Amino acid sequence: MKRDRGNAGIGVWKVERAAGGDVVVQEARDRQPRVMALDTFMAERAADFVDAGALIDQPFQARHLEGMIRCYMSGGRLVGFGHQLVRALAPPEAGPAPPRLYSGPDDARFQRLRSLLGREWTPQMTRLLDLEPDALPVIWDADFLLGPKAPDGEDTYVLCEINASSVFPIPDEAPDALAETMLQRLVAARDRSTAAIHQRKSKSTNSVAGANA
Incomplete structure (x- = not known):
């Protein structure tokens, strides 16, 4: 399980079923597993749901x-x-x-x-x-x-x-590829802006011509 936001293994737990209603919990940054009731583990995670937070159930990858x-x-x-x-x-x-x-x-x-x-x-x-x-x-x-x-x-x-x-x-x-993408975005934004200005001018000219007619 992992928080919806985190870094460097913070907020990541491996949870495995144990006897009865217990689970074996290992936090990603702590190599010592703990055995506890599932309800206890979920109660510890209550803070992760503050401000519309979430826990993600992600299948463990053995590799x-x-x-x-x-x-x-x-x-x-x-x-x-x-x-x-x-x-x-x-x-x-x-x-x-x-x-x-x-x-x-x-x-x-x-x-x-x-x-x-x-x-x-x-x-x-x-x-x-x-x-x-x-x-x-x-x-x-x-x-x-x-x-x-x-x-x-x-x-x-x-x-x-x-x-x-x-x-x-x-x-x-x-970096070169990032700069190329940024340049393409800036050129596209400039072209859109120029096209919008021309379109507004064209509408304004047509409105004046219609009024004079």
Whole structure:
């Protein structure tokens, strides 16, 4: 379970059924599990519902220790990757988390994920949320964990979360693409503004001509 907003494993719990009405609870930043009644755990979470907050029931992914893949996006375009081994909910012997490693959009390890995200998942998301493609942020990211292997042996991917603020740091290859997206947005906004001015002037001219007639 996880809060609808958080970072760095804060507000993430692994909850497993135990004997009777108890559950085994492990907080992502604490490697010592606790056994408690489910009602007690939910009572502790009451503060998470203040101001219309929420808890998200997210299925546990057994391959999470193989790493999380962060896909850096600009509009609908993938501009780089970040790969980090996850240590949240890891056993004590796993040791500390190494730093996230960054790479450009052509990283051979993640091309299938790149294709799925660009051709299928991002367009599906914009349709589901009723967003125009140009309404996507200039910089945002989507984090994926590895799901179960497909029958053909291919990896599957499970969306962990989407970040649309505080996205930095980013891969070295990303800034040029971000600047290009921003320039395109500014040019499009200028063209729309110019077209609107011309349209208002045209209506004003037509109104004057009609009055004189």
